[in-house]
Amino acid sequence: MKKVYARPAYCMNCHLCEVNCIVAHSRSRDLFRAYKRENLRGTARVIVEERLPLSVAVQCRHCDDPRCVAGCISGAMVKDPETGIVYCQEDKCVGCWTCVAGCPYGAIRPGEKNGRPVPLKCDLCREADEPACVAGCPNRALVFEERRAGA
Amino acid sequence: MPTLSLMPPEFRVARDDNKCIKCLACVRQCGFDAQQYDAEDDRLYAIDANCVNCQRCVSICPAGALTIYKNPPPMRPNAHWTEGHLRNIVKQAETGGVLLTGMGNDQPFPTYFDRLLLNASQVTNPSIDPLREPMELRTYLGSRVEPVTLEECRDKTRTPLVPIETPIMFSAMSYGSISHEAFASLARAAKAFGTLFNTGEGGLPEDLYEYADHAVVQVASGRFGVHAGYLNAGRVIEIKIGQGAKPGIGGHLPGEKITAPVAETRMIPEGTDALSPAPHHDIYSIEDLKQLIFTLKEATRYQKPVSVKISAVHNVAAIASGIARAGADIIAIDGFRGGTGAAPTMIRDHVGIPIELAIAAVDQRLREEGIRNRVSLVAAGGFRSSADVVKAIALGADAVYIATAALIALGCHLCQKCYTGKCSWGIATQDPYRSRRLNPEIGAERLYNLLRGWSHEIKEMLGGMGINSIESLRGNRLHLRGVGLNEVELKLLGVKHAGEAM
Missing domain, CATH: 3.30.70.20 (Alpha-Beta Plaits)
Incomplete structure (x- = not known):
């Protein structure tokens, strides 16, 4: 499946992927409303890990055999059999955070939306052609492509 | 403090x-x-x-x-x-x-390009539509000898001509003064477009030898990174005598910028200052220059044209004549608007002469002496648009070097702080946190686009004049007219005032 891959040589630590992620996952899809009215600052589903000068954007790897899905006690976390995308059916989540504890990449963070628990994790912008983090990366440090296993 | x-x-x-x-x-x-x-x-x-x-x-x-x-x-x-x-x-x-600065002279001296206007065809001669008819921008750099005898044809000491697909090349910027990313962007774009980039005086990094066929490899007073493999890999060899931003003075790349890869490329110890002396200590005369030119030609078995780059100074025409007679194939002249990674402010802003006058003077002098064919003339120093390029060629240049314009295409905003090594745009820095901001893929595309846009415009301007080849424009000063220039300026530029007929 097509996944987001980081190219650390060109990641310049601007964190705009996080901003674009937040806007793409907001109700309004508007930068100012997302931050100023919906208060979504800090809810990015992609996180830029820094060990300067190196930095790299980390998000869900959409594993073949995802531990978050195996561990989910309410059946909220699922892997779409067609697209391979691992995502959370937010209305079913009970906030036990087993997925957060189980993710080997640290790519899931606990969050909340309208007072309900929501695991913050990448869904590859399921409805868009290209994830917002990739589309908005100013230095092409993120690419969305098909790679062979182990490549 | x-x-x-x-x-x-x-x-x-x-x-x-x-x-x-x-x-x-x-x-x-x-x-x-x-x-x-x-x-x-x-x-x-x-x-x-x-x-x-x-x-x-x-x-x-x-x-x-x-x-x-x-x-x-x-x-x-x-x-x-x-x-x-x-x-x-x-x-x-x-x-x-001493006050330090970067980039080119920013003082309000006159820019003669802005006081020159181009001609176009009307009624009596047809203009050409470059979208419908072929238009030739390919330029050959090197020495064209006089009509030859059979023996001269077999002359093994004649260097080949080097074709470039547009009369625009990237000027010298060394690896060290600019980041590997910026350097690679220039190399890739030059190769993709079929023109040349220039290594500056810092050598060619090992991983970029695949672009060496599109490199002008410089030999400067510090001799950094110069070895037989480097000379033979490049397409053209350039002896750097002077630089438009700082005529008469050498270079100083501070030790902080000499990182391990820069040190390896320059063949100097890591962290030491890279000092380029003001003169070449083996060149104190035209005869000395001739020795170096032929040393380099011998070292490359006469397969590489040798260029000599000087800054435009008061006596530029006579010096150029000497350089041509010393056996150079190309003369590059860098005007007082030329950029730099670091120069004393007073030197940058107050030394040298405008490139427009230098081209006109050199072209005129070489023609009068009947040796214009022996060299190609490359103009450099502050070319801002394709119109500047066309005007320079009409004044007598074969091609131009651009560097500031190329850096602007890469993101440079002319803050003039290149000498601090802190460039926020990842260009004039060796700090990996900053240099990674410039993805060479994107950089090369932007440079390619710039060359493409300018080349298109040059074709349009040529077509308007009824010319279908850049070679036909060279030194064709009848296509230029001056506005607001006094008689001395018009005479030096060799152009008529606007309003005067052929």
């Missing part, structure tokens, strides 16, 4: 809090620590005194919340004591040092 600066900051960073989303991109991207974040109070603020107006934060801000303003002059208006003079004096009173 005194605790109290006598000068208020030159720029002011204005943040629109209604727009700012506190994503901190500005703080992470500012190369000069002007943008700051106070995590305790969750507050962004700016240290205006650090701001150099490089516009990195403004460009990267996703909310469009930032504007940099120039502060009003810190003084009563005074036409003689300008703000620049005041700031320089105060800086020197504090430091006692």
